[in-house]
Amino acid sequence: MFDMDIGIDLGTANVLVYVKGMGVVINQPSVVAFEKDTKKLIAIGTKAKKMIGRVPDNIDVIRPLRQGVISDYAITEKMLKAFIKQAMSRKATFRRPKICICVPSGVTEVERRAVEDAAYSIGARSVLIMEEPVAAAIGANVDIIQPCGNMVVDIGGGTTDIAVISLGGLVVNRSLKVAGDDYNDAMIKFIRRKYNLLIGEPTAEEIKIQIGSVYLRPQDDYMIVKGRNLVNGLPDKIQITANETVEAFSEVTLQIINAILGVLEVCPPELAADISVRGIILSGGGSMIYGMEQLVEAKTGIQAVVVDQALEAVALGAGKSVEFMNRLKKDEK
Numbered sequence: 001m002f003d004m005d006i007g008i009d010l011g012t013a014n015v016l017v018y019v020k021g022m023g024v025v026i027n028q029p030s031v032v033a034f035e036k037d038t039k040k041l042i043a044i045g046t047k048a049k050k051m052i053g054r055v056p057d058n059i060d061v062i063r064p065l066r067q068g069v070i071s072d073y074a075i076t077e078k079m080l081k082a083f084i085k086q087a088m089s090r091k092a093t094f095r096r097p098k099i100c101i102c103v104p105s106g107v108t109e110v111e112r113r114a115v116e117d118a119a120y121s122i123g124a125r126s127v128l129i130m131e132e133p134v135a136a137a138i139g140a141n142v143d144i145i146q147p148c149g150n151m152v153v154d155i156g157g158g159t160t161d162i163a164v165i166s167l168g169g170l171v172v173n174r175s176l177k178v179a180g181d182d183y184n185d186a187m188i189k190f191i192r193r194k195y196n197l198l199i200g201e202p203t204a205e206e207i208k209i210q211i212g213s214v215y216l217r218p219q220d221d222y223m224i225v226k227g228r229n230l231v232n233g234l235p236d237k238i239q240i241t242a243n244e245t246v247e248a249f250s251e252v253t254l255q256i257i258n259a260i261l262g263v264l265e266v267c268p269p270e271l272a273a274d275i276s277v278r279g280i281i282l283s284g285g286g287s288m289i290y291g292m293e294q295l296v297e298a299k300t301g302i303q304a305v306v307v308d309q310a311l312e313a314v315a316l317g318a319g320k321s322v323e324f325m326n327r328l329k330k331d332e333k
């Protein structure tokens with residue numbers, strides 16, 4: 001009989017499901033389309049994301065987790081169940097799964113328990129709820145069990161989680177409701193102000209991913225952006241350079257940097273000394289914006305490294321944690 005161990009990153013932007021022995025089997029946007037009256041699911045994930053802005057009145061398309069908190073619990077539960085079911089259908093098993101779920105660190109105790117209940121109601125044998133930065137560190141192969149300080153900055157879609165971890169637990173922790181998605185909003189505002197051009201969120205995200213930067217590039221790059229001219233109301237296009245985006249992003253970037261500096265300030269001195277030697281670990285999609293490493297390094301004086309699989313680290317860490325739980329149990333026997 002196969003053991004079914006599942007690690008889940010229940011993120012504001014994306015939900016990832018890791019299955020032991022198979023890796024990340026689900027990686028989909030946290031978006032749900034449902035009938036307004038009956039709350040019946042119409043679509044989830046990528047299919048639902050494509051429906052944004054294109055549905056009739058009786059259908060709603062929402063992100064049930066916003067800014068790191070569960071804004072619609074009933075829909076979050078339905079989405080979670082649907083993703084777990086999809087993941088389980090990929091592996092023949094007769095046993096109920098063990099599940100580790102990472103939730104945004106801003107969730108309340110009630111929401112935390114609600115997520116736990118949702119996992120049990122889908123048939124989980126045991127459920128472990130974990131903080132995102134701890135999972136990100138485990139996923140990035142950082143040995144967090146030692147009495148040694150590690151700093152993780154997870155810049156997701158809705159939240160930036162900054163944590164100092166030692167002996168497997170959080171020593172100092174700060175969750176900021178400013179992250180990757182705020183860079184999209186900043187880009188929309190910048191282009192409207194500077195070029196009188198209105199662009200949508202998908203375009204703003206595309207600019208961010210393609211040429212967006214938080215640190216000046218030695219060799220500049222550019223991109224043509226299409227939108228609606230706010231003066232004459234007609235379709236129009238402009239050219240934006242990578243180094244212009246540094247300015248567009250500066251306010252959001254400053255908030256993230258200030259939060260990192262704030263955590264370093266209140267960090268116990270022994271652990272701060274460890275961090276200055278071991279460096280700062282960056283994870284989450286927002287950490288992939290060009291120049292994030294250089295910027296954090298320049299502002300803190302501490303080396304910063306973006307983990308290899310920045311978007312998957314939390315799910316990998318959650319998956320590894322379930323395996324670790326199993327091993328602990330075996331050692332006890």
Ligand SMILES: Nc1ncnc2c1ncn2[C@@H]1O[C@H](COP(=O)(O)OP(=O)(O)OP(=O)(O)O)[C@@H](O)[C@H]1O
Pocket residue numbers: 009010011012013014015068104132155156157158159160179180181205208209283284285286287288289290310311
């Ligand atoms: N290559 C990239 N460059 C820049 N930003 C990126 C890239 N890929 C994804 N992103 C951004 O990363 C964010 C999503 O990251 P991630 O999947 O880590 O968030 P999440 O875990 O769902 O959210 P949270 O942790 O806040 O709950 C989005 O804002 C997305 O636009």
Ligand SMILES: [Mg+2]
Pocket residue numbers: 009011012132154156157284314
């Ligand atoms: Mg995340």
